[in-house]
Amino acid sequence: MKLVGSYTSPFVRKISVILLEKGITFEFVNESPYSENHGVTQYNPLGKVPALVTDEGETWFDSPIIAAYLEQLDIAPALLPRDARAALKVRQLEALADGVMDAALASVREQARPAEQQSEAELLRQREKINQSLDALEGHVADGSLKADELTIATIAVACAIGYLNFRRVAPGWCVDRPQLVKLVENLFSRESFARTEPPAS
Ligand SMILES: N[C@@H](CCC(=O)N[C@@H](CS)C(=O)NCC(=O)O)C(=O)O
Known part of the structure; x- marks a missing residue:
């Protein structure tokens, strides 16, 4: 998986923490959405980070959707109740x-x-x-x-x-x-x- 984001974004941090807690290996693609000629729009037309690219080539944004997607993978620890x-x-x-x-x-x-x-x-x-x-x-x-x-x-x-x-x-x-x-x-x-x-x- 690839996580597209910047090291200072709290939204990106949220997703990094979830990936680390679940032990999911990922590559961090460092893109600052505020710098000129950034490449964020190829992942998210809104030009915002985070975006997540799966090994199957699917792209997910924004952070609540990525968090929900990761939860659906059913990898412990569960971060949402089953109900x-x-x-x-x-x-x-x-x-x-x-x-x-x-x-x-x-x-x-x-x-x-x-x-x-x-x-x-x-x-x-x-x-x-x-x-x-x-x-x-x-x-x-x-x-x-x-x-x-x-x-x-x-x-x-x-x-x-x-x-x-x-x-x-x-x-x-x-x-x-x-x-x-x-x-x-x-x-x-x-x-x-x-x-x-x-x-x-x-
Ligand atoms: N609702 C979005 C917010 C993401 C967001 O605002 N990210 C900032 C970085 S901290 C960004 O990419 N801003 C670029 C812009 O607004 O053009 C999420 O949860 O992912």
Whole structure:
């Protein structure tokens, strides 16, 4: 299998972690969608990473679809419950974590614009999405609907989202008053799959 992506993308990290956890061998094709003349569109017309190319030549995107595809291969450990309704709930939490990544990425892109073109209102809007979603996730861990010590597509996505907040220094105070999420990321960050997919220092 080939995973097309960049080393800094949290969405790509999510898929790398899943592949590593399941012990699936893959080749990493390093493509940055923000660089000129990138080759991402040959895998995904949206020009976004990750994309996954199977040994049979099928191409899958975006990250929730790739995660669902990998789950269908039925390789342990299972990262979704067998029950369809319970699986959908886990996938909704994955969507929430993915949304945190989207908002963090939008903030980073906004801050990369020349200072005079940056919109404070837009940065605030994205910051609110991040804070509200983290509060919701904290609540889900507190009420047991998201288990901090379980390895699922949702906990992996949450840890990748928070890893990206740390990496880009977006919402640096995210851990204040969110002890459940701190516990969750401590559990996940201690895994080899997370150590091996840490974004590069620059
Ligand atoms: N919903 C997509 C989001 C992927 C995404 O936004 N990836 C970023 C990199 S972190 C990207 O490729 N951006 C390029 C662009 O928007 O043109 C997924 O889950 O795969």
